[in-house]
Structure formats: structure tokens, C-alpha cells
Amino acid sequence: MTALTLYLFRHDLRLRDLPGLHKAAERGRVLPLYILDEAAAGDFAPGGASRWWLHHSLRALQTSLADRGGTLLLRRGASADILRQLIERTGADAVYFSRGYTPWERALEGELHRELTELGIDCRRFGSSLLHEPEHIANQSGEPYKVFTPFWRACRRASEPAMPLPEPDAVNWAEPPSPGDDLEDWQLLPDKPNWAAGWETLWTPGEDGASERLARFLGERLEDYASGRDFPAQESTSRLSPHLHFGELSPRTLWHAVRAAAEQHPGLHKPADKFLSELGWREFSAHLLFHFPALVDSPFRPDFRHFPWGGSKPRREAWQQGRTGYPVVDAGMRELWQTGYMHNRVRMIVASFLTKHLLTHWQRGERWFHDTLVDADMGNNLCSWQWAAGCGADAAPYFRIFNPVLQGKKFDPEGHYVRRWVPELAALPDRHLHAPWEAPASVLQEAGVTLGEDYPEPVVDHREARETALGAWQTLRERAQNAD
DNA sequence: TTTTGAGTTGTTCGA
DNA sequence: GTCGAACAACTCAAA
Numbered sequence: 001m002t003a004l005t006l007y008l009f010r011h012d013l014r015l016r017d018l019p020g021l022h023k024a025a026e027r028g029r030v031l032p033l034y035i036l037d038e039a040a041a042g043d044f045a046p047g048g049a050s051r052w053w054l055h056h057s058l059r060a061l062q063t064s065l066a067d068r069g070g071t072l073l074l075r076r077g078a079s080a081d082i083l084r085q086l087i088e089r090t091g092a093d094a095v096y097f098s099r100g101y102t103p104w105e106r107a108l109e110g111e112l113h114r115e116l117t118e119l120g121i122d123c124r125r126f127g128s129s130l131l132h133e134p135e136h137i138a139n140q141s142g143e144p145y146k147v148f149t150p151f152w153r154a155c156r157r158a159s160e161p162a163m164p165l166p167e168p169d170a171v172n173w174a175e176p177p178s179p180g181d182d183l184e185d186w187q188l189l190p191d192k193p194n195w196a197a198g199w200e201t202l203w204t205p206g207e208d209g210a211s212e213r214l215a216r217f218l219g220e221r222l223e224d225y226a227s228g229r230d231f232p233a234q235e236s237t238s239r240l241s242p243h244l245h246f247g248e249l250s251p252r253t254l255w256h257a258v259r260a261a262a263e264q265h266p267g268l269h270k271p272a273d274k275f276l277s278e279l280g281w282r283e284f285s286a287h288l289l290f291h292f293p294a295l296v297d298s299p300f301r302p303d304f305r306h307f308p309w310g311g312s313k314p315r316r317e318a319w320q321q322g323r324t325g326y327p328v329v330d331a332g333m334r335e336l337w338q339t340g341y342m343h344n345r346v347r348m349i350v351a352s353f354l355t356k357h358l359l360t361h362w363q364r365g366e367r368w369f370h371d372t373l374v375d376a377d378m379g380n381n382l383c384s385w386q387w388a389a390g391c392g393a394d395a396a397p398y399f400r401i402f403n404p405v406l407q408g409k410k411f412d413p414e415g416h417y418v419r420r421w422v423p424e425l426a427a428l429p430d431r432h433l434h435a436p437w438e439a440p441a442s443v444l445q446e447a448g449v450t451l452g453e454d455y456p457e458p459v460v461d462h463r464e465a466r467e468t469a470l471g472a473w474q475t476l477r478e479r480a481q482n483a484d
Numbered sequence: 485t486t487t488t489g490a491g492t493t494g495t496t497c498g499a
Numbered sequence: 500g501t502c503g504a505a506c507a508a509c510t511c512a513a514a
């Protein structure tokens with residue numbers, strides 16, 4: 001009987017570029033396993049949209065493994081208990097998995113390592129979800145970077161991310177000792193109502209879907225990425241974020257694929273560098289959360305502890321439901337609700353709107369995104385919301401309050417994005433589309449729009465909201481001065 | 485240790 | 500309509 005390793009899948013739902021799986025396969029037989037441990041994740045257990053994705057991604061992994069003669073064992077519950085049981089029943093002597101970087105994943109890893117080592121089990125983790133391990137990127141004082149540009153410079157100076165590993169061939173898959181759970185019983189898919197109807201046409205979760213998306217990005221979109229990425233009506237972004245989050249595509253694979261494309265076509269160097277720096281932001285967020293776990297519920301800039309957050313439930317709901325009366329904001333929130341995704345430029349606009357125009361605590365926004373985004377990622381989500389609110393690392397200055405009308409005019413000049421998601425305004429001419437309340441009555445009438453009936457009046461006046469927000473920052477400054 | 489330059493994504497105002 | 504300057508003060512990174 002050869003050695004048996006339990007390979008615990010986590011945010012690495014793929015077979016290629018998986019160092020732990022290679023090592024497990026070298027040892028002998030491998031039992032592939034996924035544990036849905038919602039208690040360990042707490043508030044950061046997958047939200048609604050992520051559950052949809054997880055279901056389909058696990059299905060895809062099951063199928064891939066079945067094609068290769070393996071059976072993915074699904075279990076739900078406390079990881080340590082399930083692993084102990086399995087070890088007892090199978091005689092496994094090793095548990096391998098990919099490393100996680102969020103506070104709850106690290107806590108869980110610590111617990112597993114402690115308990116399994118006590119049982120004499122070889123418990124090992126492998127880095128495969130980031131380009132660089134957080135311990136390897138530090139400034140000259142040995143401290144973590146707090147500003148993106150020097151962080152990314154350091155990453156670019158550091159050793160090149162490892163070349164991705166191929167899928168291990170001829171793995172000796174072990175059969176599970178019991179059938180385990182049926183994926184359907186986990187009820188990860190929405191029901192009553194099925195708000196994800198039609199998402200299959202938008203997304204293909206799983207490693208193959210990720211590869212196709214990557215190929216399409218490199219072939220059709222990378223060329224225009226640098227200039228096109230800011231225009232939400234254009235198909236210039238990669239939409240790889242959910243694939244990256246669930247580990248269906250490793251960042252190293254992506255890194256080397258983009259680099260290789262740029263080597264072949266020198267014209268792609270600029271957009272490739274731009275794209276890689278966006279991957280750098282993913283890296284930066286993960287590293288920040290690793291070094292500063294308090295980011296989960298505390299502002300990175302401590303003076304923001306006393307920020308006079310306010311906001312009201314009706315306004316927050318108007319934001320969530322895409323009826324703030326600001327077309328580009330509403331378009332974004334509806335895209336999110338209907339597809340589980342929102343274009344990056346629009347994420348910034350709606351985040352600025354919630355935190356600055358509505359003076360709502362960034363955590364409200366973070367929670368909503370966590371629940372509704374298919375790419376909801378703890379590091380990205382926390383750091384980006386704090387950044388938008390002005391309390392994060394390397395955050396926007398306080399006076400940078402996005403003007404939703406100007407943003408709309410600048411980044412959706414022809415209104416394709418707004419018309420798609422806010423069809424009741426589709427007949428408005430371009431010049432009035434982003435501020436319908438300023439359109440002459442005759443124009444509104446001709447477009448068949450009655451404000452307050454077909455489409456809401458603005459929930460707040462931009463100028464007033466801006467003044468209020470600036471005033472709120474003023475109170476922080478005064479408080480800081482008084483404290484001296 | 486001290487010093488210096490720089491810091492994702494913007495808006496508004498006034499010329 | 501376009502353009503440049505002002506909008507704070509501070510922390511961080513690195514020489």
C-alpha cells in the first residue's frame with residue numbers, strides 16, 4: 001500500500017499550476033477533497049453570488065477529476081473534525097493544500113497544522129494564489145509597504161514569479177471511503193427566486209472557462225486595455241477576477257501568459273504592463289490584509305475612527321437597488337445585481353457615491369459587494385472600499401469626490417452603458433442622459449420620461465452632498481488638531 | 485539619522 | 500470651451 005495524501009482544495013479549484021498536488025502525487029495515492037467550512041469563514045463565508053460561482057466551479061472540478069479517474073469528495077462542516085475522521089478511515093498520513101492569506105484562512109491553517117501534526121500527520125501548505133509570498137516583499141526596514149508604487153516596484157525587482165507547473169500526469173487517485181455530500185444538497189444555487197437565471201451565458205466557472213476567457217483577453221482585448229479599461233461600455237477588461245478569486249487560474253499563469261504575449265507583439269508592452277499592475281493591486285491588497293488584519297473592521301488611517309458616518313436606510317436601499325437618480329450610479333448597481341459583476345470604473349463611482357454623497361460607512365458597501373459580486377475577494381474588497389472612502393492605504397485625498405455626472409459624461413460619452421442598464425432613459429439624447437433632472441421638460445416628454453415616476457429624482461444634490469462631505473472631513477481635522 | 489520627493493483612478497474655480 | 504492651479508497635510512520610501 002503506497003502512502004495516501006489528502007489534497008484539500010480551497011481557493012485553488014484547478015489542476016494546473018498546483019504545487020501541492022504535484023507533491024502529493026509524488027508521494028503516492030491522492031484523495032481530492034473539498035470542505036465547505038462556513039463557520040471558519042464567519043462573516044466572510046461566500047455570499048450569494050459567490051455561492052453560485054462556487055457551485056459551478058466545484059461541478060467543473062468534479063467533472064475534470066472524473067475524466068481522469070478521480071472522485072472529488074465533498075464534505076461540509078468543521079475542517080479539523082472532517083480531516084480527523086477521514087484520516088482514521090483511510091489511513092492517510094499527509095494533508096496538503098494551498099496557502100490562504102486572509103485572517104480566517106490563516107487561523108484555520110494554524111489550527112489544522114497544530115492538530116494534524118499532533119496526530120503525526122505530514123501537514124503542508126504551498127503558495128500558489130499570489131505572485132509573491134507576503135513575507136518576501138518588504139521595504140529596507142523590513143516593514144510592509146503601505147504605498148502601491150514602491151510596493152509594485154519592489155515586486156518587479158523581486159525574482160520573477162515561478163513558471164506555472166503543468167497538470168501532474170497519471171495521478172494515482174484514491175477512491176473516497178464514503179460517497180460524501182451531494183453538491184445539490186449544499187443548496188448553493190439561488191432558488192425562489194432564481195436571480196442568477198441566465199448567468200450561465202455570462203460566465204463559465206471552472207478551469208476551462210478561465211482558460212477560454214484568458215485566451216480571448218489576450219487575443220482580442222489586451223491591445224486596447226490601457227486606454228479602453230476605463231470605458232464600461234467597451235469590452236476591454238479581462239473579467240478574469242472571479243476565476244482568479246476561486247483559483248481556477250493561477251496569477252503566475254496569467255503573469256507569464258501576458259508577458260509572453262507582449263514579447264511576441266512589442267506593441268502590447270504598454271497595455272501588458274498596465275494590466276500586470278492591476279494584478280499588482282490584487283497582490284497589494286492581499287499583502288496589506290495579511291500584514292494588517294485589522295483592516296477587516298477598522299480604518300487603515302486611524303483618524304477615521306471618529307468619522308461622522310451617517311446615511312439613512314432608504315438612501316442606502318436606493319443605492320443598492322439602482323434608483324439614486326444618478327444614471328451612471330444606477331447603471332452600475334443594476335449591472336451588479338443582474339450579472340454579479342460591475343466594471344471597475346463604475347465600482348469607484350458607486351463607492352464614492354455611497355461613502356461621500358450618502359456619508360454611509362464603507363463597511364455597508366463592503367458587505368453589499370461581498371454578497372453580490374461573483375468575484376468578491378476579501379482583500380480586494382476591504383482595501384478598495386477603504387481606499388474609496390479615503391481611510392485606506394494610499395487612499396484618495398478627501399477632496400476627491402467623484403462627480404457622477406462628469407464621470408458619466410467622461411467615461412460613457414455615448415451613453416451605451418447607461419442605456420443598457422437603465423433602459424427607461426434610453427430615449428434621452430446623449431447630452432441629457434447623465435443628468436435627466438436638468439433636461440428641459442419638452443426633452444423629457446419626448447423621451448417618455450416622467451421624473452419621479454419612470455425614473456427617480458436625485459436622492460441628493462451633488463453640490464450640497466459635496467459640501468456636507470467636505471464638512472465632515474473638516475470635523476476630523478479639527479478633532480486631530482484639538483488632540484495635539 | 486536626516487532629509488527630500490512623491491503619492492492610481494478627480495473636481496472646481498477662475499482666467 | 501479649454502487650461503492650469505488650487506485643493507491639506509501627512510506619511511512613506513529611499514537616498
